[in-house]
Structure formats: C-alpha cells, structure tokens
Amino acid sequence: MSDTATSGARPTLAAVAELAGVSASTASLAFSGSGPVSAATRERVLAAAEQLGYGGPDPRAAALRRGRSGVVGVVMEDRLADAFRDPMNVAMLDGVADEAGAAGASLLLLTESGGELSHLTSAPMDAAILVGCSTRIDESVDRLRLRGLPVVAVEAEERAGVFTIGLDNRRASAEGARHLRSLGHERVAVVALPLQPSSGSAPLPADWETRTTSHTALERLRGVRDVYPEFDGAVATGSTVDAGLEAGRLVLSLSPRPTAVIAQSDLLAVGVLRAAEEAGLSIPDDLSVLGFDGIRPELVRPWDLTTLVQPAQEKGRAAGAAVVRLLAGEEPAAASFTCQLHVGRTTGPVTRSLPS
Amino acid sequence: MSDTATSGARPTLAAVAELAGVSASTASLAFSGSGPVSAATRERVLAAAEQLGYGGPDPRAAALRRGRSGVVGVVMEDRLADAFRDPMNVAMLDGVADEAGAAGASLLLLTESGGELSHLTSAPMDAAILVGCSTRIDESVDRLRLRGLPVVAVEAEERAGVFTIGLDNRRASAEGARHLRSLGHERVAVVALPLQPSSGSAPLPADWETRTTSHTALERLRGVRDVYPEFDGAVATGSTVDAGLEAGRLVLSLSPRPTAVIAQSDLLAVGVLRAAEEAGLSIPDDLSVLGFDGIRPELVRPWDLTTLVQPAQEKGRAAGAAVVRLLAGEEPAAASFTCQLHVGRTTGPVTRSLPS
DNA sequence: AGAGAACCTCGAATCGATTCGATCGAACCG
C-alpha cells in the first residue's frame, strides 16, 4: 500500500473498476455518490480502491470533464505580506473564504505584481475576485473575461462584465470631514493611501484627481473635497503604521500646521498619532486625527480613534456570495456597503492656540 | 468580440486552429511557444485567436494532459482570519509565495477546519505545504500521500513521506529559559499556545506532554522543562494579544506569583505585558516577560520585548523551495532553522520584593 | 543536381474522469 503510494504510477479509476469487477462508469458513480449504486457495489469499489491505494478521482480530470475546478481566484495587487499587513484585507478574505468555502470552493491567491498577468491566464479557476483594485484592473479584467470567467471586484469603478461590491468611500469620507468641520477645523490635511501602484512618500500633488489610479484613495479624497474644497496632504507608501508615521511627519511640518489630519486608513492614522507624539502635540487638543476602516481597537491602543468603520468581513462575504451566484448562473443582487462614523477621542474642537 | 466573451460557448483551440488553417497541434505549439513554429504561423494563429475571442488554452485541459496544474496547496488548521492574525504565518506565507511564485506556481489556501478533509482530496494541486501542524496532520498527510502528492510540513514531527522544515523550538525555548535563570528567576510560568485544536483558556495541565497535539507548543514546553523541571502556566486560546491578556491574568494570579513569564509567542507576550500593566506591575522590575517569534517592533510598542527571533520568512522560502524541488523530482536538502535570542527590556534581574 | 540536414507541420494517441441514454434483470401487479 505504502509502496503503491510512493511509486510513480498512480492507479486510475479504471484500474479500480476492473479490480472491483465493475465498469468505470459505475466506479465513478460509487465515488461521487450521486448516482444510483447498490451499497454492495459501492463497498466493493471502495475496497478495491483501498487495496490499490487509490486516493479518489483525479481532480484535474474531473475539472476538465465538469468544466469546473472548484477554485476561486483572489487577485491582489500587492505582495502577499503587504496585503495581509492590512487587517481589512484579512477580514475581507476571511469573509470570502466563508462564503466560497461553504459552497465548496477553495481560494487561489494571485498577485498582479510586476505586471505578471500570466498567472491570470494559466491558473485553473472558475471565477475571480479582484481586491484592492486600481485602474490597472482593466487589463486583468480583460484577460479574465476573455477566458469567460465571472469577475467580481471589490471597491472598483463600475465596469461592464464585472460585478462590483461597493463601499461608500466618498460619502463616508465626507461625513468624517463634516465631523471635523463641525468641531471648528478649517486647516485639514490628508494622509492618503498610495495613489498609484508604487509611489513614494510625497506631498499630495495638486492634480491628484487625474493622477490617482486607486479607486478607493480617489473616492476618499473626493469626499474630503466635498467638504473642504481646499486641503493639503501627503501620500503614504502603503497602509502601514510606518508609512503613516512618515507621511504624518510631512503634514505636521506644513505651515500653517493643520489642526486636523484625515488619514485614509486606521494604520496610517496610528502612524500620524505617533508623529504627533514625536512632535510633542497632545491629542486631540493640539491635533485631531481621523482614521478610516475601524480595525480592532487592540491595534490602535492606547488611543480611541475616531474613524469610519467599514464592514470589511461583510464585503468579503458579499464578494464570495456573488461569485457563488455567478457560478450558478444567477445574477447576484447588487451589494453596496456603508461606513459608520465612530467618534472616539482623537478628534476634538479646535483650541485657540498660538501658531507654532 | 465582447459578444463572444459573454456568450456561453468558449472557443476551443481546435476552432482557432481551423480558422487559422493549421492543425490543433500546431496551434498548441504556437501558444506554448516551446515548439518550433514559424513566426508567420504563430501570428496567424494569434490573429485567429483574437478574432474568436480565445483567451488561451484552457488550464483545466492543460493540467490534465500535463499532469500538473501549477498549484501548490497551503494547508492551515485555523480559520483564515486567525491564521493571518499571526504575523509569523503571514511572513511564512510570503516566503512560500516568493519561491513558489518564482517557479510559476500559485498558492491554494486550504483549511482543515471542522474535519473537512474533502478539500484536500478534491482540490487540484501538485503538492501541499502543511503549516501550523498538529497531530491531526497524520490524517491529512495520508490523504495527500494517497494522491501521490509531495508533502512539505513546517515545524512538524519527522514523518515518513513528508519533507519537514524544522525550527529549533526546544533548544531556543531552553535558551530563553536559561536567560531567565541567569537573571535569578526561579518561579517562572508559561503562557502556552493552544495545545489542541480548540482548547479554552485554562491552567496548564500537569500532563501536558501527553495531551499536546501541537508540535510547536510541545517542543517549546519541553525546552522550558529542560531548564526548569517544575513550572506552572496557562494555555491561551490562540496566538493573539487578547488571548495573552486573558492567560496573563491567569498566571499573574498564581501564588506565589511568578517572577517571570515565558510566552510562546510575541503576541501572547504583549497580552501578558498588558495584564501586568493592569495589575500595576512594572516591567521588568516586578515581572520579566519573554516572548517568542520576533515580530516587527511596531507591533510590540512601546516595549522592547526580549524574545527568540525566528526566521519566519526564510522558513517559508525553504518550504517553497522544497516543494519546487520535490516537483522537479529532486530530493531537497534538509532545512532546519535556528532562533536567536534578542535581549530587550522586558526581562531583568529578580528584585527582592515583598511577596504580594 | 542529388543527398542530407534542418525545419515546420500534421495525425493520432492520450491524460482520467463524467455523463447520458441504453440495456438488462428482477420484482410487482393485475
């Protein structure tokens, strides 16, 4: 048995069938369990399988015949370590795994890094979910659609042939900005997520609207502008605390110094808070900081961050459910999610202080 | 074109070949690029493909014929969200993705949750990497070996038919313990990783050695025992700060209170540090805390944790490289990694204080 | 110019299972 397991030639269903004295079709039925097979026959087949060290039907062959491989691709732009550094992505993926897994599908991790689209073409999958999308999404979508695969995109621009899971980034961002304005803030600065695949830490360019390829970053910037037509800011290199720290130093050195900073993610916000700490500012008296995402409080500790809480896992579930439905040939219901403002203790009214 | 893309029946290689006026075999060569095909023919085929909206050879069929699907399964025990909450797993996965990706393979995420081994049997993959292994690994390994798949396990007991990537958990843990003893600590307590798939927060049972199914937890416990034949402790529910906090409270309420706590992961250690904070203890004067892993300092802030730094990403790379080599039919070189003690500021000499 | 080499292209077999319609036998009914 063990010998068989290590020898090169795996037994095939046909071999099992022969040993069991039945036809290959019957053996197949015995394994899939779907067809009408007598209990006696099934057992005979299973016994033969065990004797031969047969591990069940080859998924590759089954996939070809069925036209389904039971695999859903998840396409991320980043390196895996970067993508998973962001708790929102993890929560989302968990949601996807939940729904897809319940439907019997596994997740195939794919990245677009380095313009390597070849994987998108050659990976066996039945559908794809695009996350953390940018404009470069178009190329990927084309590849996938050409293969006839259903595509679901999370937080992307609406696009023909792609089912989109939405998040009200613009509205939520505006709501956060309004919160700040109601506290009297007039000079706000934004610490933005990367506007393009690999941009460095830099001041926010004036023409950000035309230069941004990240849909999420763009919408959130627009939301801010809806409330503050004029604002300054910096672009971070990623959604991490370190990147936030770096960008935070940048915006805190602006003069006049902003009285509030709008960070496009909670991790960035934590970085900004650290930068403020470095600069000896007290929160929220000297500086208000607003985040986005609503990550677990433990990661923001010791602060109670004012932020826009988004239902990341739900987004993932919706994406997973949409894929499942698309695969079943149904049209999924439109799904769009809403963020909720959590007012913590990192934002407060403007205090009249001497300009530094 | 767009019509073709959305219509049900995808064109096949044969259709493309016919339109291009060549045989299917030639068309195949034209796509794979491997065979000798004249430039003119190739272009004719590619043009025909474009005209038909053909997205390239169907990976399912290719996988069957070639006997390779270009997919490596990564099997984790946990729910994805739990697994990715641990930075070590993420770093490792990143390493795996690096090596496997370079060899043209993608990663398929699989979990053993709920005894659902069916995915292991039906997922199309060429090899599997087992992470965060327990004794339940045996069942999974059997399934995989039966399918004739090469299996690589990270931090698992040596086992026939499985290539193991080792980590010197026992030695490292003992080294950490010796560090504590050299500081004069005699009463130490351990905050252990879950000993079994789903155990609750509880005191460390006396018969841990026989009851532990997690190889990593077991080895680290043994390492401690090598130095401290007697020690007390608690078992956490996972490798998270919250679980560490809970278990930390437990061990700090022991009497006599330990003067040092050995946590089996840095996240747990942070939880213990918080529990100490709660209890009004000052670090390291009232309590020394030792971690394990060496996660990014930013996650441990503001402490400088004494810990055993393990090369997680390297582990992943080694696992990835091993899989690649196994798939190539070669015997990978044995790989075993070593942790290094980083002495931070959470451990210090025992101070003679009044017992509380 | 003829032999041989080099280079393309093609036909046919194959990968391993799934599935549908047909067949066969036995039990059931009147």
Next chain:
DNA sequence: CGGTTCGATCGAATCGATTCGAGGTTCTCT
C-alpha cells in the same frame, strides 16, 4: 403468468489540450 416498471449497471462519447513520431518541403553543401 405475461407485461410493466423501477433500479442498477454498462458503453461510448466527451471535456480540451499536449506530445511524439512521422511526413513533407526547402535549403545547403559538394
């Protein structure tokens, strides 16, 4: 006791590409 029905089993076609050896053409060298 014959016809019918139901359930189990089987044959054969099919999924869509890859691959190997054979065949045909053109080019080169002498």
